[in-house]
Amino acid sequence: MSGRLHARGTERVHKNVWLEFARLAADYKAVNLGQGFPDFSPPEFVQDAFCKAVSGGHQMHQYTRPFGHPPLVHILAKFFGRIVGREIDPLEDVLVTVGAYQALFCAFQALIEEGDEVIIVEPFFDCYQPMVKKAGGKPVYVPLRPVSGDGSAVPSSGDWVLSPEELASKFTPRTKAVVINTPNNPLGKVYKTEELQVIADLCIKHDVLCISDEVYEWLTYDGNKHVKIAGLPGMWERTVTIGSAGKTFSATGWKVGWAIGSEQIIQRLKAMHQMSVFDCATAAQEAVARGFEREYELFGTPESYFQQLPAMLHQKREKLASCLGGAGLQPVMPEGGYFMIADTSSVTVDFSDFMSTDDEPHDFRFVKWLIKEKGLATIPVSAFYSPEHRKDFDKYIRFCFIKEDSTLDAADDILRTFSQRQ
Structure with a gap:
């Protein structure tokens, strides 16, 4: 095919770690602790809201307001306005998108120009880098680094x-x-x-924007509390806060996300949204709105799903950490989210049949071996790093623990073979 028939900006975007390892997991029918989605249903109250929406008349099957279904933007503004301590205009400060992914894409396309530098903290969700480049920007990387302890405590993500x-x-x-x-x-x-x-002070000092991806905001453990950088003094006017109903209500397939910020910023994201997808699924937005309305009333109570979900995941986190430790892998206990990384350094593996290229990172080879030989799918952590820092962190692999206990038990059975072998 002639080079004239495609755009150079997509040349390094076609390869995707999620597609590669999802295909491998499917081919080998592996227990999947790789991809970040629950293998159980959302709570009944949002399922009921979705069913009610799709049976609620013709308007639920037609276009809604392009920048966000009115009930949803109003409750998002009300809900998050209470958290950041300011009034949020539902029609000007909120944009509903096709998942947080599209919110990120709109942010980079609307705000980044040719030659702009964008500082990305590592490890990072892998779409940030290509999205910045596609907008003409230059990614600049700074890693979180683990601080060495005395060896007596279990490593924690807070150590990074x-x-x-x-x-x-x-x-x-x-x-x-x-x-x-x-x-x-x-x-x-x-x-x-x-x-x-520290980040806010530098943003203000240098007059730069902050794009804050907070899709796991409700999932924190051990007394850790999520803090919105947009709520710090001087940051509302320069922050785009990204959120996700899929992560909030365990319904990733609904693909409802949002961007919240000052009108001056959000109007630019709206322009990109209008030129790409234009509108989002009405019934899904209606269901998410009803879910947030319920949570607004129950906020901070034991009946709140935002209390129940992290309590459930806390147990699953402990279960996975025990499985990994028993296999000789060193888990890093996460303070939030639904992923756990583990150091594979202590496990010796012969990769001779699993190395596709001479320079493939250690963790990529380890994950391929784990899928093909053991039937367990995970994700290599170096995929979340820039080329210049990848080698420093290629002994870690990522596990997802927002899974049924039966799935975690199946993974445990596989991991037990590690300790039996050594």
């Missing part, structure tokens, strides 16, 4: 921190935005207020 000096050194006159993800995927780090304040 940003160096304020290293972060500050990445800012230049061309810096346009900083991208953070809290709770972080894949690490599970929940940024503390003082850590967010």
Whole structure:
């Protein structure tokens, strides 16, 4: 095919770690702790709301307001306005998108121009990098690094921190935005207020934007609390906060997300949204609206799903950590989210039949071996890093624990073969 028939901007985008390992998992019928979705149903109250929506008359099957179904944008503004301590205009400050993924795409396309530098904190969800590049921007990376302890405590995602000096050194006159993800995927780090304040101070000092991916905001453990950087002084006007109904209500297939920020920023995202998908599924938005209305009334009570889901996942997190430890893998206990990374350094594997290229990272080879030889699917953590830092973190693999106990038990049975072999 002639090179004239495709765009150069997509040349490095066609290869995708999720497609590659999902296909492998399917081919080998592996127990799937790789992809980040629940293998159980959403709560009954949002399922009922969805059923009621699709049987509620012709209007639920037609276009709704392009920038967000009115009941949904109103409850999102009301709900999050209470959290950040300010009035949010539902029609001007909120954009509903096809999942958080599209919210991110709109943000990068609307706000990043040719030659802009975008600081991305690593590890990062892998779409940030190609989205920045497609917008003409230049990704600049700064990693969270584990702080060595005395060896007596179980490693935690809280041990992974940003160096304020290293972060500050990445800012230049061309810096346009900083991208953070809290709770972080894949690490599970929940940024503390003082850590967010360091980032906020630099954003204000250099007059740059912050794109804050907060899709796992309700999933925190061990007393850790999610803090919105948009709520810090001086940050509302320069922050785009990304959220996800799929992660909030365990309904990833509904593909309802949002971006919240000041009118001056959100109007630019609206322009991109209008030129791409134009509108989102009406019935799904209606159901999400009813879910948030319920949670608004029950917020902070034991009946709230936002209380029940992390309580359930806390048990699953403990179960997975025990499985990994028994297999000789060193888990890093996540403070939030529904992923756990584990250090594979102590497991010796002969990769001779599983290395597709000489320079393939260790964790990619380990995951392929795990799928093909053991029937367990995970994700390599170096996929969440830039080329310059990938080798420093290629001994870790990512497990998803928002799964039925039967799925986790099946994974445990496989992991037990590690300790029996050694």
